[in-house]
Amino acid sequence: MFTRLLVPLDGSRLAESALPAAAELAVRLQAPVVLLHVLESGPPPTVHGDRHVRTEAEARAYLDGAVEWMGRRGVTARGVVCPESGGVAATIARQAEAAGVDLIVLTSHGRGGVRGLLYGRVAEQVLQRGRTPVLLLPPSERGRDAPFTCQRILVPLDGSEAAETAVEPGIRIAAACGADLLLVWVVPTVDTISDERAPAARLMPTAAAALLDVEAREAAAYLEGVAARVRAAGIAARAAVERGEPVQVLLETAARERADLIVMATHGRSGVSALWAGSVASRVIGAGRRPVLLIRVPRT
Numbered sequence: 001m002f003t004r005l006l007v008p009l010d011g012s013r014l015a016e017s018a019l020p021a022a023a024e025l026a027v028r029l030q031a032p033v034v035l036l037h038v039l040e041s042g043p044p045p046t047v048h049g050d051r052h053v054r055t056e057a058e059a060r061a062y063l064d065g066a067v068e069w070m071g072r073r074g075v076t077a078r079g080v081v082c083p084e085s086g087g088v089a090a091t092i093a094r095q096a097e098a099a100g101v102d103l104i105v106l107t108s109h110g111r112g113g114v115r116g117l118l119y120g121r122v123a124e125q126v127l128q129r130g131r132t133p134v135l136l137l138p139p140s141e142r143g144r145d146a147p148f149t150c151q152r153i154l155v156p157l158d159g160s161e162a163a164e165t166a167v168e169p170g171i172r173i174a175a176a177c178g179a180d181l182l183l184v185w186v187v188p189t190v191d192t193i194s195d196e197r198a199p200a201a202r203l204m205p206t207a208a209a210a211l212l213d214v215e216a217r218e219a220a221a222y223l224e225g226v227a228a229r230v231r232a233a234g235i236a237a238r239a240a241v242e243r244g245e246p247v248q249v250l251l252e253t254a255a256r257e258r259a260d261l262i263v264m265a266t267h268g269r270s271g272v273s274a275l276w277a278g279s280v281a282s283r284v285i286g287a288g289r290r291p292v293l294l295i296r297v298p299r300t
Contacts, residue, residue: 001172002133006034006101008092011053011062013143014107019069021137021148021291022105026075028150028176033077034099035066038091040084056081069144096132104132107139108285133169134294136285148291150177154259156250156280157185159222162297165265167226169295171233173261180236183226184253185219187212192245216241247283254290263293 007022009015026033037059043052053059063079070077080099084091096104140146155170157163167183174181188194189212190205201208223239230237242249254262266281285292 001169002029002103002176003031004034004099004101005029005031005103005105006036006092006096006099007105008036008038009063009066010037012050013141014139016066016143017140017146018105018107018137019066019144020146021135023070023073023075024148024150025103025105025135025173025176026070026077027073031103033070033075034095034101035063035070035077035079036092036095037063037079037081038084038088038095039081040088093132102132103135105135105137108136131296131298133296135291136294137291138289148260150260151179152182152257152259152261153179154182154184154250154254154257154262156246156262156264156284157183157223157226159185159219163265164226165297166263166293166295167230169293170263171230171235173263173293174235175233179260180238181227181230182253182257182259183223183230183237183239184242184250185223185240186242186244186246186249186253187216187219188245189243194245212243216243247280247287250280250284251287251289259290261291261293263295265295265297 002025005022005026007018009018022033025031037053039054039056039059043054045054046052053062059081060079063081067077067079080095082091082095085094092104092106137146137148150173153170153174155166157167170181173179190201190208193201193208193212197208219241220239223241227237227239240253242253250262253259262284264281264284281292281294285294
C-alpha cells in the first residue's frame, strides 16, 4: 500500500502546495513520485494568478524543475506530460492507473471559483474507476513552502465494515510517520439526530435519549476493540465517543486534538451526487481545514 505517488500540477502555487506533503510521505514510505501535467485544450493564459503552463516544452521544463526540487529532498521523481482527453480530471485518473499509482496527492483548488467541483471531479473519477486513494490538501499561497506534518491522525468510524476500510491505511501512514491514531465515533443527540430515526425521536425524546445513550456505550466498546487491534500493530491509539451533529463534531474534534490528517472511507458510487452530496466525507472536505485521505470502500 502506498508504494507510488502521483501529484497533478498545473503550474500554480496552489497546486504546488501538494508537493511538501507528497515529498514527506514519499520519503517516509520510500515511494517514488510521478509529477503529472495535463496539457489542456484551449488553456487560459493564467491559473490562480500564475502563468499557465500551456505547451509541451513549457510543461517539460516546469516538471524538470519540480523533479529537481523533489530530488533535493531525497525523493525519486519523474515528470509526465500528457494531453487532455475527456477532461482534466478524467485524464489524471487514467494516468494514475496507467502508472500503477496507489496514492494521488492534490490540493482541493479549482479554476474560476469551482474549487469544489474540480476536487469532486478528480476524486470521484479516480474512486469510481479504480481503488486509488486520494489525499486532498487545503491549498496554500505558500506553494512549495506549505507546511506539512503528520503526527496525529483522526479516523472517523460508525461501527460499519465500510468505515473500517480506513483503519488499515491509517495504520500504514501512522507507522511510516511515527504518528498516533484517534478513533472517533460521533453519536447524535436527540436534537441533532437526522437519519430515519429523527421522526420517532421527536415524538418520544426520552426513549430516544435512552437508546442513544445505549448506542454511545456500544460505540465505546466497539472503538476500544478497534484501538486494541491498532495497538497490536505497534501504533499508539485512543478512542473517543463524541455527541452531537457528526460533521460539526468531527471538525471540532480534529481542531481540538490538532489532527494533521483525517482518514475516511468513502463509496465510489456512480454519479457526483451519490458520492458527494450530503455525505459526511464531502462536508468534511468542503470545510477545507486540514488534509483528508479518502479510501475507496471495495465494491461487493
